Amino acid sequence: MxxxxxxxxxxxxxxxxxxxxxxxxxxxAMEFARAGFRVIGYDVSxxxxxxxxxxxxxIQDVKSSDVATAVANGxxxxxxxESRLGECDAISIAVPTPLSKTRDPDMSFVLAAADAVQRHAxxxxxxxxxxxxxxxxxxxxxxxxxxxxxxxxxxxVFLAFSPERVDPGNPVYxxxxxxxxxxxxxxxxxxxxxxxxxxxxxTVVPVSSPEAAELVKLLENTxxxxxxxLVNEIAIVCDKLGVNVWEVIDAxxxxxxxxxKFTPGPGIGGHCIPLDPHYLxxxxxxxxxxxxxxxxxxxxxxxxxxxxxEKVSRALNDESKSVRGSRILxxxxxxxxxxxxxxxxxxxxxxxxxxxxxxxxxxxxPFVSQIREDDHVRRTVDLSEDMLRWADACVxxxxxxxxxxxxxxxxxxxVVDTRNVCAGLAPGRARxxxxxxxxxx
Ligand code: SAJ
Numbered sequence: 001m002x003x004x005x006x007x008x009x010x011x012x013x014x015x016x017x018x019x020x021x022x023x024x025x026x027x028x029a030m031e032f033a034r035a036g037f038r039v040i041g042y043d044v045s046x047x048x049x050x051x052x053x054x055x056x057x058x059i060q061d062v063k064s065s066d067v068a069t070a071v072a073n074g075x076x077x078x079x080x081x082e083s084r085l086g087e088c089d090a091i092s093i094a095v096p097t098p099l100s101k102t103r104d105p106d107m108s109f110v111l112a113a114a115d116a117v118q119r120h121a122x123x124x125x126x127x128x129x130x131x132x133x134x135x136x137x138x139x140x141x142x143x144x145x146x147x148x149x150x151x152x153x154x155x156x157v158f159l160a161f162s163p164e165r166v167d168p169g170n171p172v173y174x175x176x177x178x179x180x181x182x183x184x185x186x187x188x189x190x191x192x193x194x195x196x197x198x199x200x201x202x203t204v205v206p207v208s209s210p211e212a213a214e215l216v217k218l219l220e221n222t223x224x225x226x227x228x229x230l231v232n233e234i235a236i237v238c239d240k241l242g243v244n245v246w247e248v249i250d251a252x253x254x255x256x257x258x259x260x261k262f263t264p265g266p267g268i269g270g271h272c273i274p275l276d277p278h279y280l281x282x283x284x285x286x287x288x289x290x291x292x293x294x295x296x297x298x299x300x301x302x303x304x305x306x307x308x309x310e311k312v313s314r315a316l317n318d319e320s321k322s323v324r325g326s327r328i329l330x331x332x333x334x335x336x337x338x339x340x341x342x343x344x345x346x347x348x349x350x351x352x353x354x355x356x357x358x359x360x361x362x363x364x365x366p367f368v369s370q371i372r373e374d375d376h377v378r379r380t381v382d383l384s385e386d387m388l389r390w391a392d393a394c395v396x397x398x399x400x401x402x403x404x405x406x407x408x409x410x411x412x413x414x415v416v417d418t419r420n421v422c423a424g425l426a427p428g429r430a431r432x433x434x435x436x437x438x439x440x441x
Pocket of ligand 1 (some may be wrong): 164165166167168220221223228262263264265266267268269270271272273333335336337
């Protein structure tokens, strides 16, 4: 059976399915189509399907022209019809794995996809899970479903895990040129899954099990969360010592080996770094092990918004102003520079905390025209001189390159700078307070 699957991969007669057409699934579907496969993209959102079938892309890194070409030449079709999964010889699952309100894994999307695959699985099918998840998911959730369909993994069907490494907006690294780790239930599963990805990705890195592949992804992102937590603690240390943390980090980064630069900030956002480590922490709790590094990093990173609000409060206090009644302009709300995504953004926490203390808060972000909150929509204001003079304090939260930072310093009265954007600017009207005493307090 393995030879049959490999042959269909090599001659491109295999039909490849992708479940979940988001920032991971759609670029992957386009790569498979470019490699010469017929691709069936499945998503539960009719709006997504209609957009794609009209030749439009809803994903920043995928050009509409590529979608239109693939749809026109028949190499890609998008559908909400689940039964079309039965036509596929290979299926990659790229659905969300968020956290629940109690910070536990929300596996509902993976389970829904796994049930759909089970309903349409057949001999000779290769299934690969890509969603970031706790070690054991592939073996514990997907393998039993294959076997419930009467299919033995490694003989009738092949099952693997391959972590996604998509970095939205990255101008250098994309799905095609980012090495792809693949871990299968059996050696045959590793071989078939590797063969599939080798048709469209430059480098495939096989590992011996799905657990190893699941853990690779969690190590990558826990590494970032822990190191960001470290520099955030160093920022607090520098603040108490009156040392410029940015100077310390830049100087440390001159070490040509054994050091990797991370920068402090107002906290961590996005749908990866704040969430992925909790998948590992959750799994280890079920094995009665406490992942102290992950928990400590999360504690430090998630307290940074409080720390920033405290800095704002002290800076206003220096001018005999209380937070209550003050007018505060938040500059940048996206979770990192030069993108429009506000998921888990620390800016949302900072705005909430300031309003809880009675401040009147507005925001400006050139990438984020509005923020949809539970009961209302908040819209960006212009970065006008009037707005800058209106504010008792401006808080730099996201360091978008295109922001007119000099104008901010020229016309604002007080700037709390959590991203060191004011360093190197000409002095202006504003008193600048840095995250960690980089400027005169
Ligand atoms: N952050 C800091 N200091 C840093 C780096 C990041 O405060 O030194 C903050 C950012 O402002 C952001 C959060 O942490 O709020 C996450 O930033 P990130 O640079 O990790 O960006 P993400 O969340 O888009 O992470 C993605 C991840 N990609 C995948 O999961 C496939 C991550 O593994 C990548 O390393 C990262 O992009 C990247 O390098 O851009």
